[in-house]
Amino acid sequence: MADSNKKRLEFYGGMGMSLIPLFMFVIFCIAFFVVFKVFEMEALAMGGVVALIIGSLLSKDWIRYWESVVSGMSSNVMNTLALILLVVGIFAKLMSRGGVAEGFVWLGDTLGLKGGAFVVFTFIATALISTATGTSIGTLFSGFPILYPSGILLGAHPLYLAGAILSGAIFGDNIAPISDTTIASAVTQSYKNKDGVADIGGVVTTRMKYALIAGLFACVLYFVLGGAGAADVAGREILEQYINPKGLIMLLPVAVLLVVAVIKRDIFVAITWGILSGTVIGLVTGIIGTSDIISVQDGALTGFLIDGVNNMLGTVVYLYGVAGIMGVLTESGMMDKTIETLLNSKLAATDAGAELIISFGVMFTSICLGAANGPAIIVFGPIADKIGQAKNLHPYRRANLMDGTTASLPVLIPFTSAFIFIVVACIGGLMGDYPFIHQINPLHIAYATFHSIGLFIVFMYSIYSGWGRDYEGPNGERIPAKEYKASMTKSA
Secondary structure (H helix, E strand, C coil): CCCCCCCCCCECCCHHHHHHHHHHHHHHHHHHHHHCCCCCHHHHHHHHHHHHHHHHCCECCHHHHHHHHHHHHCCHHHHHHHHHHHHHHHHHHHHHHCCHHHHHHHHHHHHCCCHHHHHHHHHHHHHHHHHHHCCHHHHHHHHHHHHHHHHHHCCECHHHHHHHHHHHHHHHHHHCCCCHHHHHHHHCCECCCCCCECCHHHHHHHHHHHHHHHHHHHHHHHHHHCECCCCCCHHHHHHHCCCCHHHHHHHHHHHHHHHHHHHHCCHHHHHHHHHHHHHHHHHHHCCCCHHHHCEEECCEEECHHHHHHHHHHHHHHHHHHHHHHHHHHHHHCHHHHHHHHHHCCCHHHCHHHHHHHHHHHHHHHHHHCCCCHHHHHHHHHHHHHHHHHHCCECHHHHHHHHHHHHCCHHHHCCCCCHHHHHHHHHHHHHHCCCCCCCCCCHHHHHHHCHHHHHHHHHHHHHHHHCCCCEEECCCCCEEEHHHHHHHHHHHC
């Protein structure tokens, strides 16, 4: 928070005008995601920079304004997040070139899955692909062309098949150590009793129980409702175009990354081992060649190293834009005022109430940003951090509440969710090639995204019952709710 003795950054019209850059950024998000259907991080990056420029015109001190922007951008949290994303981008592109998706297609075909069983398989496959690559949007664009037409011809219900692909993409986005939402939810939550922020390995480990329960809920419903009649032999012709069992071998680097992340509690070390092991395994098995690592074609660099960095540049820039907006809100005092208002509310009087504020606050932010969960967590993360610290909630718990709830309702609202729009766009793009594919009502897609529905139910129960609620000990350790309450009663 800003120093209370330091003069605030002032705006014409009062402190409330410091919110203009944030409002402008929201407008850009809605315009790109909802109105124009532009799902590019570079567009959001532009929106963030333009929003900051517009905000500066309302400041009484332009020099101080831009110093506040730089202050927000230069925070340790933002620099750490930016570096993680750049390194993660390399691993994600390595997984894409490794053909993980084609490996799962081979597996489903080998097992002879059809109807509801194929829908369940699709959910699990896309969940693993999303976990391996760390990108929900990338999983949607790669999963639909391969699994959607094949599944329909193999007896899967089109609506639930679409919902399964979206659910799987969200599942991986929620738990993947290399996902921007996982990283953002961890690095924005700091310890109260020691230095540092929540480590990604610990965050992923503690959130698995929520994701797995919601995933089981989704699997049962997809198996029961996912069938749509007899399979069509034409489905095999499509499947055969995307069959490559070697793709499954590239799950080994993912396993290496996960194990190292849990043991070392350091995402940089984990990703380094993931990239090194993935490169060696890919070269030895012939899945990738040296030209897939880096090469020059027609005077331009290609390969997963440069592609990974390039793929993340737009994301990094828009996150710096959001960080600049947060710097303005901090220096103007608006951030302090917002946190103070929430902490003094009646709802924040209880631990469950504080968790509801964190959950619904970040969900509302995400909805305003078109379900752009990463930016929503960056925007609301500092508020959740202070509210959670006031109740001594462990950083893991705060991170899991934010990531889990942004993966629930914001994804399901058909009028604002970028994910629903992407699904509609993917189906529309396939209609010209496959006459048996028809467009689906976006509202129905929301009803069929069972994993996100399950996540909302699981987290609301968790908040109500206290299940999974951990508190921070004297040295930053996790203390279960029962032990914490007992110790508080004893000390009193």
